[in-house]
Amino acid sequence: MEWLRVQRGDAPLVIAFPHGGTNLAGLDDQFVSPWHARIDTDWWIAELYAFAADMGATLVATDISRSVIDMNRDPSGASLYPGQATTELCPTTTFDGELLYRFGEPDEAEIMQRLHSYHRPYHDTLTAELDRLKDAHGKIVLYDAHSIRSHVPRLFHGELPLFNIGTNGGTTAAPELETIIANICAASGKSHVVNGRFKGxxxxxxxxxxxxxxxxxxxxxxxxxxxxxxxxxxxxNWPTPIDPDPAILTTLRQSIAAALDFAKGRQ
Structure with a gap:
């Protein structure tokens, strides 16, 4: 599967990149435009975290665009945020609410084909890597890496905090890990929130x-x-080149190091 990239490490940490892909799976002509279908990509996200491979983390990334199928959506199609604007398993609009398709939305058969071809293999691979490291270490961390434009009025009001930490209200990770990462972000002096608009x-x-x-x-x-x-x-003018603020890189490095220390039982 050329669209699925796995860089294996032996540390008890997996970093997943479900939204960094730009491959439209041969569906270019079905979309209003290829650029239109790629505007909401988590641009350069795997490149931003490339340093984590040298720390022993396992990196799992898909090259398939989220506009084809969203690897971070419930395969049943259930909404992650009932009552709030969001995009579907196979999105039909951009974040701004603009239609993605020229001639009609994918039907149930097409959605099932994409689910079988891309969503399931991605998660089968992610599960296998988590199981491998869980067997080796007993305790592991999955860090799901995302990014988004700072202003998307349809999804949230005003300017999004720089760091948005999500544990689904504290249910997906130990409180200590959530607190450690939040404290690192706070120490950066940049804006951050825990379980705000994006809860995971x-x-x-x-x-x-x-x-x-x-x-x-x-x-x-x-x-x-x-x-x-x-x-x-x-x-x-979009996307622009990757040009990380050094303070952001420092915070991300510290967060990954802290997640590793937590998984290894170190403070």
Whole structure:
């Protein structure tokens, strides 16, 4: 599966990248435009965390665009945020509510095909890596890495905090891990929130079993921390190159190191 990239490490930490892909799976002509289908990508997210491989983390990334199928959605199609604006398992609109498809939405048969071809293999692979490390260490952390534009009025009001930590209200990870990561973000002097608008998607909710020593946490970064966000997003100016604030990189490195220490039983 050329669209699925796994970089194996032996430390008790898996970092997942479900939304960094831009591969439209041959469906380019079905979308309003290829750029339109890619605008909500978690741009450069795997590159941002590339340092974690040298720390022994296992990295699991898909190259399939979230517009084809969202690896961080419940495969049943159930909403993660009932009553709030969101996108579906196979999205039909952008974050801004603009239609993605030229001639109609994917039908049930097409959704099932994408689920079988991409969503299930991605999660089968993620499960296998978690099981491997759980057998080796007994206690592990899954860190689900995301990013999003700082202003998306349809999804949230105003400017999103830079660091958005999600544990589904404290149910997917031990309170100590949540507190450690939150304290690191607070010490950066940048804005942060715990279980705010983004409480963790299907990945953290599905895998997080703190009572069984599988701790899952989501980090949603506002993209202004490592990209220049234009006032108006167009095909000519988006995405911009990766250009991380050194303070952001330091905070991410400290967060990954802290997650590793937590999994190893160190303070």
């Amino acid at each position: 998607g299907w990945t953290t909710r599905h895998y997080g079993r703190p009572d069984d020593d599988v701790h899952a946490i989501q980090m949603e970064l506002a993209q202004r921390g490592y990209m220049t966000e234009p006032a108006t997003f167009t095909e000519a």
